[in-house]
Amino acid sequence: MTASQSLDVSGIVRAFGPARALDDFSLSVAPGEFVSILGPSGCGKSTLLRVVAGLEDADAGTIRIGDRSVRGLRPKDRQIAFVFQSYALYPHMTCRQNLAAPLVMRELSPFGRNRLVGRLVPGSGAVRRAIAERVERTAALLGIEALLDRRPSQLSGGQRQRVALGRALIREPRLFLLDEPLANLDAALRNRTRGELHDLQRRLGTTTLFVTHDQAEAMAISDRVVVMFAGRVRQIGTPDDLYRNPVDLDVARFLSQPHLNAVGAALIANTLPSLRVRGTPVARAGGVVAFRPEHARVMEAGRGLPFTVRRAEHAGSDAHLFVALRDGTRCVARIPSETIADWPRGRHGILAFDPEAAWIFPAPEGDAGHAPHLSVVA
Amino acid sequence: MSRRLASALGNLLLIAAAVATVLPFVYMIAVSLAAQGTVYEGSLLPSPSLSAARDNYAFALTQVPLLRYMLNGAVVCGAILVLQVLIAAPAGYALAKLPFFGRPVLFAAVVLGLMIPMQVPAIPLYVAIAHLGLLNSYTALVAPFVVSVFGIFLFRQFFASYPDEVLDAARLDGFSEFAIVWRLMLPAAWPAVAAFATISVIAHWNDLYWPLVVVTRADMMTPPLGLAAFRASGESVGNVGALMAGGVMVTAPLVVGFVFAQRHLIRGLTLAAGK
Numbered sequence: 123m124t125a126s127q128s129l130d131v132s133g134i135v136r137a138f139g140p141a142r143a144l145d146d147f148s149l150s151v152a153p154g155e156f157v158s159i160l161g162p163s164g165c166g167k168s169t170l171l172r173v174v175a176g177l178e179d180a181d182a183g184t185i186r187i188g189d190r191s192v193r194g195l196r197p198k199d200r201q202i203a204f205v206f207q208s209y210a211l212y213p214h215m216t217c218r219q220n221l222a223a224p225l226v227m228r229e230l231s232p233f234g235r236n237r238l239v240g241r242l243v244p245g246s247g248a249v250r251r252a253i254a255e256r257v258e259r260t261a262a263l264l265g266i267e268a269l270l271d272r273r274p275s276q277l278s279g280g281q282r283q284r285v286a287l288g289r290a291l292i293r294e295p296r297l298f299l300l301d302e303p304l305a306n307l308d309a310a311l312r313n314r315t316r317g318e319l320h321d322l323q324r325r326l327g328t329t330t331l332f333v334t335h336d337q338a339e340a341m342a343i344s345d346r347v348v349v350m351f352a353g354r355v356r357q358i359g360t361p362d363d364l365y366r367n368p369v370d371l372d373v374a375r376f377l378s379q380p381h382l383n384a385v386g387a388a389l390i391a392n393t394l395p396s397l398r399v400r401g402t403p404v405a406r407a408g409g410v411v412a413f414r415p416e417h418a419r420v421m422e423a424g425r426g427l428p429f430t431v432r433r434a435e436h437a438g439s440d441a442h443l444f445v446a447l448r449d450g451t452r453c454v455a456r457i458p459s460e461t462i463a464d465w466p467r468g469r470h471g472i473l474a475f476d477p478e479a480a481w482i483f484p485a486p487e488g489d490a491g492h493a494p495h496l497s498v499v500a
Numbered sequence: 501m502s503r504r505l506a507s508a509l510g511n512l513l514l515i516a517a518a519v520a521t522v523l524p525f526v527y528m529i530a531v532s533l534a535a536q537g538t539v540y541e542g543s544l545l546p547s548p549s550l551s552a553a554r555d556n557y558a559f560a561l562t563q564v565p566l567l568r569y570m571l572n573g574a575v576v577c578g579a580i581l582v583l584q585v586l587i588a589a590p591a592g593y594a595l596a597k598l599p600f601f602g603r604p605v606l607f608a609a610v611v612l613g614l615m616i617p618m619q620v621p622a623i624p625l626y627v628a629i630a631h632l633g634l635l636n637s638y639t640a641l642v643a644p645f646v647v648s649v650f651g652i653f654l655f656r657q658f659f660a661s662y663p664d665e666v667l668d669a670a671r672l673d674g675f676s677e678f679a680i681v682w683r684l685m686l687p688a689a690w691p692a693v694a695a696f697a698t699i700s701v702i703a704h705w706n707d708l709y710w711p712l713v714v715v716t717r718a719d720m721m722t723p724p725l726g727l728a729a730f731r732a733s734g735e736s737v738g739n740v741g742a743l744m745a746g747g748v749m750v751t752a753p754l755v756v757g758f759v760f761a762q763r764h765l766i767r768g769l770t771l772a773a774g775k
Binding site for chain 2: 197208212232
């Protein structure tokens, strides 16, 4: 295997008309690192991969793989493997031919590739045998030996995904670019494949950029996660880092799916004037106080925010209780599911949260922090 | 009841049209099998006779170089088809998948080209070929047709629906743009290729107009021109049977080919139309 390579992306701009899909995007990835690019759809994460691969040109900025700039290098000369969301297998070729394609196109001359005259080209027999051997080895690595003579249309989604992965890693690239490769799999298969992908990357040690809009996926398998909004890096960190210390409300919301509670600091200061959130007195803070459902608890009486129950959702061992505060702000608390019967619709109670697991953020533009989180709309 | 009546009427109409189309062919075959004298005796279809049939076909094959005409036809049609695909497939790919300056204008020009009949550029083409001293050559018969706007249009429509991500994957895997055309697009578009091949071969095998313009020597004649020359030469005067035997032999390869290609032809055209 080729030695792992670092990837340095700096100051990339890619504009489509007036819209900037990538706006001064910079990122450094260490050799062998697995980095996820996490962001909502349309934030430019796929464009980033396409620019790194050379499928699109950046308007500004530099990309270095290892110590070399890839400026002016065509996609095939960058030694990058790309796995597409749709897998992009060659539909009229068998899986064996799909796996062999990158090697055939690189290592055989145009005449050597030809089925009729190929035998006459000196040396192509040995190359062909070597390619066949590598196809077998890669197929064995992914457990797809039995599928080699089928066409993509005869495979399930999970099998196609494996073949696409095989085609990517067969030529031992310097860099893996994965564009939502798990998005088209069903939930159970996605979780399993996610783990296998992680193991595989660890074993091969190939530097990997993994694009996803699924925060659970990114958190589960990444060394570091890049949170991206509107073409810009908002925060880079380890999964744990991002989970505990989001830089702003957007990041906190994105990493707290499905729910994040955001309550106006003023409302909290009204009921709990002496409360400190990580040392900062709420009474003197503006903006919103954000906390996760797992750090909230509900009581029949006590010190906290009065609420009215809107509804409850059962989620196995836990349940989510959707409530409305006095000013209409909607919040969610995680409660043990066996207590779900205690909280019928319309019941009043008190909401409390752990101030050491909460954050104070500036109110998002255009609202004073009273607007409920979108995904909490009950 | 009225729906049944309508469908019966429709079928009747179709049957009438089919009969009207097939009848000349049936008559051609019947005459080619009948003796000289019986053709004008007044019965709708002259009665066949084995010895007359043998005479007619032997006469057509020996009095004019019919096999030579058919060989010319095969060479010309084959060369036209191969060159047309060699040019139309990359052109259709570029128009469908490669963004470049002026592409919409170029595509509009292709569509416009579909509406220009062969007769319009015929005179300048003739003059050019005559000046080059290429009259009575395969080049004269083939060259004007190697760029097929219909082929470009058909391939463009077919290629347009090919998934872009597969093309990106191919570029990363080391395919050149031409390798993409020959190794990915064309194999995926084989119904279109089959449909185009059928249409092209039929059109050029049957073409009388252009060979009439550029060919006068018997050894360069294509089948329809050869038959026309046969009819005009006086060899066939009174020998309708031999003329029809020539017609049967010239038509047969196309009919046989069409019977085999029919399913692909229809699939290719409906797929292209559906997109």
